[in-house]
Amino acid sequence: MASDQQKQILQYLLYKPLVSLKDLEKIYAAAYERQGRGEEIRDLVRSLNDLLKPAQLGIKSRLCEDNNEEYFALINMIESEAAKHTSEFSPAEFELFKWVLKEIVSSESGSVSSIDCINQSSYIQKLTKTDAQKALDKFLASQWLNEREGEVSLTVRALLELEPLLKKLDEDLQNCKICNKLAVKKVACPNCGAKFHRYCISKLKLKCPACHRVWRSLEEESTPSQMSLSQTLSQTSNPSTSQVPNRRNGGIRRGRSHMESDDSE
Amino acid sequence: MSRSVWSKVFANFVNSLRPRQTKGNLMGEDYMFNKYYEIPAMHSQGHFPVHSFATYTQKGSSQKQSSQPSQRNQSQKANSSQFQQTAQEIIDLDRMVAEVIQYFLIMEQKKFPVKRNDVMKLVPGISAKNFQTVIAQAQTYLDDVFGFLLHEFDEKSGHYVLLNQVIMPENLPHQDLSESNTILFLTLSAIFLSEGCIGEDEVWNMLDILGYKPENHKKLVTSDFVRQLYINLEVIPQSDPPRMNFTWGERATIEFTKKEILAFAAKIYGQPPEQFGTLWNLADKEDKAREAN
Numbered sequence: 147m148a149s150d151q152q153k154q155i156l157q158y159l160l161y162k163p164l165v166s167l168k169d170l171e172k173i174y175a176a177a178y179e180r181q182g183r184g185e186e187i188r189d190l191v192r193s194l195n196d197l198l199k200p201a202q203l204g205i206k207s208r209l210c211e212d213n214n215e216e217y218f219a220l221i222n223m224i225e226s227e228a229a230k231h232t233s234e235f236s237p238a239e240f241e242l243f244k245w246v247l248k249e250i251v252s253s254e255s256g257s258v259s260s261i262d263c264i265n266q267s268s269y270i271q272k273l274t275k276t277d278a279q280k281a282l283d284k285f286l287a288s289q290w291l292n293e294r295e296g297e298v299s300l301t302v303r304a305l306l307e308l309e310p311l312l313k314k315l316d317e318d319l320q321n322c323k324i325c326n327k328l329a330v331k332k333v334a335c336p337n338c339g340a341k342f343h344r345y346c347i348s349k350l351k352l353k354c355p356a357c358h359r360v361w362r363s364l365e366e367e368s369t370p371s372q373m374s375l376s377q378t379l380s381q382t383s384n385p386s387t388s389q390v391p392n393r394r395n396g397g398i399r400r401g402r403s404h405m406e407s408d409d410s411e
Numbered sequence: 412m413s414r415s416v417w418s419k420v421f422a423n424f425v426n427s428l429r430p431r432q433t434k435g436n437l438m439g440e441d442y443m444f445n446k447y448y449e450i451p452a453m454h455s456q457g458h459f460p461v462h463s464f465a466t467y468t469q470k471g472s473s474q475k476q477s478s479q480p481s482q483r484n485q486s487q488k489a490n491s492s493q494f495q496q497t498a499q500e501i502i503d504l505d506r507m508v509a510e511v512i513q514y515f516l517i518m519e520q521k522k523f524p525v526k527r528n529d530v531m532k533l534v535p536g537i538s539a540k541n542f543q544t545v546i547a548q549a550q551t552y553l554d555d556v557f558g559f560l561l562h563e564f565d566e567k568s569g570h571y572v573l574l575n576q577v578i579m580p581e582n583l584p585h586q587d588l589s590e591s592n593t594i595l596f597l598t599l600s601a602i603f604l605s606e607g608c609i610g611e612d613e614v615w616n617m618l619d620i621l622g623y624k625p626e627n628h629k630k631l632v633t634s635d636f637v638r639q640l641y642i643n644l645e646v647i648p649q650s651d652p653p654r655m656n657f658t659w660g661e662r663a664t665i666e667f668t669k670k671e672i673l674a675f676a677a678k679i680y681g682q683p684p685e686q687f688g689t690l691w692n693l694a695d696k697e698d699k700a701r702e703a704n
Contacts, residue, residue: 153558153577160516160557161584176583197556201516202509226510227533232517 148197151177156194159205163220164289164303170218191218202226206306211256211331212292214345217302225310234288238273239281242266244315246291247308250300251316256331257299300330322346323356335359503536504545510534511549515561519573522639524662527569564640564661572640572662594618594628595641600676602642602657603669604690610647611655636660668701669694 148156154177159165165173167187174182174190182190191205198204202224210217233240245266249258260282267278282298285291290304305312309328313319322329324346332341338357347354352361435448511534518525530546531537537545550561558577564570601617602609614632615625633655636642640662644655670684673694677684685691 148556148558150558150577153556154579154583156557157575157577157579158583160520173583176580179580200505200509200552201512201556202506203513222513224506224509226513227535231533232514232521234517234521 152190152194152197155190156197159220162289164301165218167216167218208302208306208327209325209343209345210302211305211329211343212294212299219303219306221303221307235281235284238270238277239284241270242273242278242281243285243290245270246285246298247300247304247312248315250298251312251319251330254332255297257297260293260296260298263298305330324350336361504541504548507534507536507541507545508548508552511537511545512552515549515553515559515571515573516557519559522572524564524570524572524640527571562665570640572665574666590623591631591635594623594631595636596672596675597621597623598632598636598642598657599659599663599667599672600679602659603672604676606690608656608658611657614657632657641666669697 155173158173170187170191171182174187191207195204198220202222203220204223205218205220207216207218209215235243242263246258246263249262250256263282264275264278267273267275270278273281282291282293286293289301290308292299292301300308305328312328312330320329320332320341321327322332322343323340324342327343329341329343331343333344333347334341335354335357337354337359340354340356342354347361352363353359354361435450438447438449440446511530514530514533515525527542531539531542534545546561553559553561553573554576558575559573560576562572562574564572597618598614601614605613611633615629618628619625632642633644637644637660640660642660642663643658645658647654647656673684673687673690677687684694
């Protein structure tokens with residue numbers, strides 16, 4: 147049996163399923179009429195999850211890929227038949243949505259330009275450009291997608307609830323090896339190709355945990371042949387993020403000595 | 412089976428020499444390579460599934476204890492054992508109730524009523540036999556956890572809506588106070604002020620004056636609001652070209668009180684609601700009748 151405050155919070159979450167940690171603190175304050183202490187927010191989420199379990203719903207959280215803040219989303223834990231048939235989108239809108247998802251997961255940057263989304267309407271029947279714009283607005287309003295500076299990307303809600311669908315759309319999609327959560331906006335180690343989130347690898351001071359190679363800077367993306375070019379670029383643009391001296395050998399040696407020092411610990 | 416400890420020890424030893432008697436799912440191994448199996452729930456020996464909706468209803472169920480999660484038991488195929496049948500049925504029932512709950516919640520967001528036939532079609536495993544049980548459990552859950560009252564309109568054809576019983580604090584919004592809501596209230600006010608029935612042209616005029624172009628909103632009013640049971644349309648007989656009348660729909664009657672609508676209209680006219688004479692009396696009477704129920 148939920149308390150009145152819990153009912154109020156659940157009603158709010160039905161209306162806005164994706165909230166940031168700060169939002170959740172504000173919601174707590176609005177319902178309980180006082181600020182919640184740290185653990186109380188976590189306890190609230192836990193008790194709500196207990197209440198939601200029989201309905202196969204749940205509140206999950208993860209860090210946002212853009213700003214590394216924690217977000218909570220009320221998501222469906224099963225693929226219910228009923229939910230499949232009563233989508234809030236029309237079939238044409240849903241086709242556009244699937245196309246956007248596919249483009250996002252196959253891209254390196256984890257985003258697609260909003261203009262491309264709207265132009266895609268020419269390939270979808272019964273969808274004019276105005277319809278496509280309206281559909282995009284719908285996706286943004288229902289918190290499936292984010293838009294920033296013309297680039298459309300996935301919200302935490304989409305990452306949590308649509309994970310099985312995303313993995314189906316692109317088989318190369320992996321989890322970040324550091325935090326073990328799905329990585330759509332990813333950077334790859336130039337040495338071994340393992341994928342990570344920018345924040346995750348920055349926290350490890352740009353040292354790849356798989357091959358122990360220290361990266362020059364976050365701008366490094368793909369093959370070693372591009373490294374000398376990115377080297378000069380990174381020096382001019384991000385001197386603060388490069389952790390190692392210029393010379394390639396020096397970098398590797400530093401990397402090795404890191405490894406040695408780790409072993410000795 | 413004897414209850415003494417030593418006879419159990421001996422029985423275990425003998426069973427370990429025999430091939431495995433109970434079928435179970437291999438869950439994993441520990442460091443010593445001991446294999447662990449999940450065995451089926453046996454009610455006679457105190458294994459009960461958890462999170463059964465039966466614990467939500469007051470009547471009948473003895474299942475208050477919990478040991479193993481019901482989710483994993485789903486993988487068990489029913490033996491001929493009577494107890495396992497019951498466990499499996501309960502799990503299937505729980506799953507059906509969960510799907511019904513989710514369906515109601517989704518439809519409520521769109522404010523569309525849920526038809527019994529749709530529920531029968533979309534929820535796997537539901538039948539005429541278990542329909543009432545499933546609905547009853549869903550109803551209890553929706554009230555206990557979300558504060559929604561499941562309201563059934565029509566005994567025969569059966570459609571349902573969810574009514575929100577929760578009073579939300581001021582700074583916690585829970586629905587879009589958007590354009591469509593405003594237009595809905597305006598339309599309902601217009602109908603009420605015309606004593607329950609108004610011609611469509613007057614409604615279009617009113618909306619136009621207030622800045623809502625009829626061409627943009629015709630579909631909303633004639634199609635969406637009707638589907639959501641907020642208003643009813645009837646064609647005026649022998650009218651050429653055919654014109655329609657609007658009346659209050661069933662959903663509007665249960666979701667809004669006449670007083671609320673009158674208060675809204677009063678704000679627009681700039682008059683306190685009490686000055687609306689007969690209409691105020693009507694609204695007042697209806698409220699008293701409601702409270703008596």
